[in-house]
Amino acid sequence: xxxxxxxxxxxxxxxxxxxxxxxxxxxxxxxxxxxxxxxxxxxxxxxxxxxxxxxxxxxxxxxxxxxxxxxxxxxxxxxxxxxxxxxxxxxxxxxxxxxxxxxxxxxxxxxxxxxxxxxxxxxxxxxxxxxxxxxxxxxxxxxxxxxxxxxxxxxxxxxxxxxxxxxxxxxxxxxxxxxxxxxxxxxxxxx
Amino acid sequence: xxxxxxxxxxxxxxxxxxxxxxxxxxxxxxxxxxxxxxxxxxxxxxxxxxxxxxxxxxxxxxxxxxxxxxxxxxxxxxxxxxxxxxxxxxxxxxxxxxxxxxxxxxxxxxxxxxxxxxxxxxxxxxxxxxxxxxxxxxxxxxxxxxxxxxxxxxxxxxxxxxxxxxxxxxxxxxxxxxxxxxxxxxxxxxxxxxxxxxxxxxxxxxxxxxxxxxxxxxxxxxxxxxxxxxxxxxxxxxxxxxxxxxxxxxxxxxxxxxxxxxxxxxxxxxxxxxxxxxxxxxxxxxxxxxxxxxxxxxxxxxxxxxxxx
Numbered sequence: 001x002x003x004x005x006x007x008x009x010x011x012x013x014x015x016x017x018x019x020x021x022x023x024x025x026x027x028x029x030x031x032x033x034x035x036x037x038x039x040x041x042x043x044x045x046x047x048x049x050x051x052x053x054x055x056x057x058x059x060x061x062x063x064x065x066x067x068x069x070x071x072x073x074x075x076x077x078x079x080x081x082x083x084x085x086x087x088x089x090x091x092x093x094x095x096x097x098x099x100x101x102x103x104x105x106x107x108x109x110x111x112x113x114x115x116x117x118x119x120x121x122x123x124x125x126x127x128x129x130x131x132x133x134x135x136x137x138x139x140x141x142x143x144x145x146x147x148x149x150x151x152x153x154x155x156x157x158x159x160x161x162x163x164x165x166x167x168x169x170x171x172x173x174x175x176x177x178x179x180x181x182x183x184x185x186x187x188x189x190x191x
Numbered sequence: 192x193x194x195x196x197x198x199x200x201x202x203x204x205x206x207x208x209x210x211x212x213x214x215x216x217x218x219x220x221x222x223x224x225x226x227x228x229x230x231x232x233x234x235x236x237x238x239x240x241x242x243x244x245x246x247x248x249x250x251x252x253x254x255x256x257x258x259x260x261x262x263x264x265x266x267x268x269x270x271x272x273x274x275x276x277x278x279x280x281x282x283x284x285x286x287x288x289x290x291x292x293x294x295x296x297x298x299x300x301x302x303x304x305x306x307x308x309x310x311x312x313x314x315x316x317x318x319x320x321x322x323x324x325x326x327x328x329x330x331x332x333x334x335x336x337x338x339x340x341x342x343x344x345x346x347x348x349x350x351x352x353x354x355x356x357x358x359x360x361x362x363x364x365x366x367x368x369x370x371x372x373x374x375x376x377x378x379x380x381x382x383x384x385x386x387x388x389x390x391x392x393x394x395x396x397x398x399x400x401x402x403x404x405x406x407x408x409x410x411x412x413x414x415x416x417x418x419x420x421x422x423x424x425x426x427x428x429x430x431x432x433x434x435x436x437x438x439x440x441x442x443x444x445x446x447x448x449x450x451x452x453x454x455x456x457x458x459x460x461x462x463x464x465x466x467x468x469x470x471x472x473x474x475x476x477x478x479x480x481x482x483x484x485x486x487x488x489x490x491x492x493x494x495x496x497x498x499x500x
Contacts (some may be wrong), residue, residue: 038379038395073388076236076377078343079200082353091344114387118237124247125232131200140386150389154424163205163464172229173252176298180252183296184245 012062012100013054019098024054026086033080043070044108047080047090054093066101072111087128099188114145126181130170133165192318195262197253198223199272199416200232205424206269206416208460212267212445213310214314215234215458217361218287219449220317227257227265233275236383248296250279254307255299264306266313268445270340270415271382273309273481274348280307281347308461309341309350310414311358312442318365318448326453328367333447334408336399336422337368338415339379353377366451373406375399380421389425393432396421400429400437407410410468419443440468 012025022044022111027048034046044181045068054113065071071094101107107115124132137155141148158164171177202210217224217496220407230253232359239246254276257265267273275451284303294301308316337356356377381392400422403411413419422429423441430436441464442450449459461468 021286038381039391042391065436072240073384073391075339075379075382075384077382079337079339079377079379080198082343082345089344095239095243095246099242102241102441114384117383117387118240121235121237122241122245125234125238129229131204131232131235133204137386147386150386157465158205158424163207165204169203171231173231176252177231179298180248180296181245184248185242188242188244 009059011054011057011059012097013057013067015100016054016093016096020092022088022089022093024051024088024093027051027084027088029088030085032083032085033088036079036083037074038077038079039073039075043073044068045070049076051088051090051093061076065103066097066106067108069108069110071097071101072108072114096105103148103188113144113147116140119143122181122185127174127175128168129177132165132168134166135168141177173187192221192320193225194308194313194316195260195265195460196226196228196277196448197230197257197265197267197272197276198281199267199269200422201269201416203273205420207418207443208463208487209419209443211458211460212443212449213266214318215454215460216314216448216452219452219454221393222268222317225262227253227262228260230256233272235271235275239275239278244296245294247274247279247282247293250276251283251293251301252297252299254303254305255297255301257305258301258302262305264308266308266310268310268313268416270309270338271417273307274340276307277347277365277398280309289298294353311337311341312350313386314362314444314448315358316403318362322366324453325367325451329363329447329451330367331369331409331413332371332407333363333368333410334373334403335363335376335414336403336411336418337377338413338418339377339382341414342377359414362444363447368410368412368447368451371403371406371408373402373408375402378402378420382417382421385417385419385425389428390432392421393423393429396425397429397433400424400439401433404437404439408439410447411439412444413441414444426466437465440464440466443467 031048034040034048037047040046050070053065074094076091078091081102117140124135198210228300234249280303342351342353342356351358379393385392446459456499
């Protein structure tokens, strides 16, 4: 946390505004988003409350938002924004919060598995150009060894059904894909 | 009819049966599918969770390749891919500065000229002009499950109604099925959390299955590979979590149509399901659902050669 006085400090709400264009002040707390969210009851902070915490603009609340499990459980099913009477694009804000949480290293311990999955997924895309399911699963299990035994009985069945490609498909434009990753993901991480 | 085709990664792997059934229909209807050359992954949930720019650049390369290949319309069967491509197109056409930035990143020009069609739009397009030869009307109560990604957010997707879509129901009626009215049409199955929070996926998917059964459905029809994977492949886990057994099969919209057209089950990839599908007994008397009135033939369009694989 920086030492600037509160009035001069850039709050999460300010960042949301400048990066996503969404103003959290538009939300009048009707809680329709929490009502329709399929996973609200499994989140540590329901979506409407998370938005309220950002509205308040206090550094300790900003940190709690970034540290929440909520932002990683959000499935981006877009139910909230579809029903929001003020059209606050919560999924867009969630995308930003996840990226900011990674950037600041404020990560909820229970979200580590989910982040490991995303990294494993993108790794295979980065190197082959497409999703390589077997490689992704292996990568994910290496990052999260406690999941090693999960789905071990499904895999052989999938293979028998011809649903599992043992080898990746390498696209021709892999160099181009590598440059796309370097110019986006890596660049953004350094910002 | 010629259409550009973007299968996406799922349809080349775990959801190969979706791909097989699309091509089975293409062969039957003289639809010529032209795959976008050297396409890449759209980035799916993982890309937009970690980088906004990456989540635009990956779909932009796909769309740019389609434009370069001169494809005016692209059929995108996977709902997740469809939503990512639509989102990228929407954001890049709205913001020219962003478009230029992404053009630099992907090293290809992107104008946004290719129209993106989801599987329902594709089916409507193919079958609205053709004369329907329905050999085996479905004769079953079906729950049309659109999933969350196809209709939302409405401002971007601009497809059907966000809360109670009808297009798949209408299509299924044409093929002799009886769509039930049910409230979980566009609820989320848990999608991308399938490996990381299987417990939550089972909970959400069980609700979808329960609702379909409660409203009298005998088959769930899906339009998204993630929905299929969660409702079909995860069925044993779902049953374990719910503490009961569900027998209701899950078919892709293309498989359901294929069955009605009399295409054999193997060609449609039906043998790759975890939950076995048994065709409902055909009633001896005249089927209640009459094989919809033959649509008027399309003017001008002469169907091209068979599908390419």
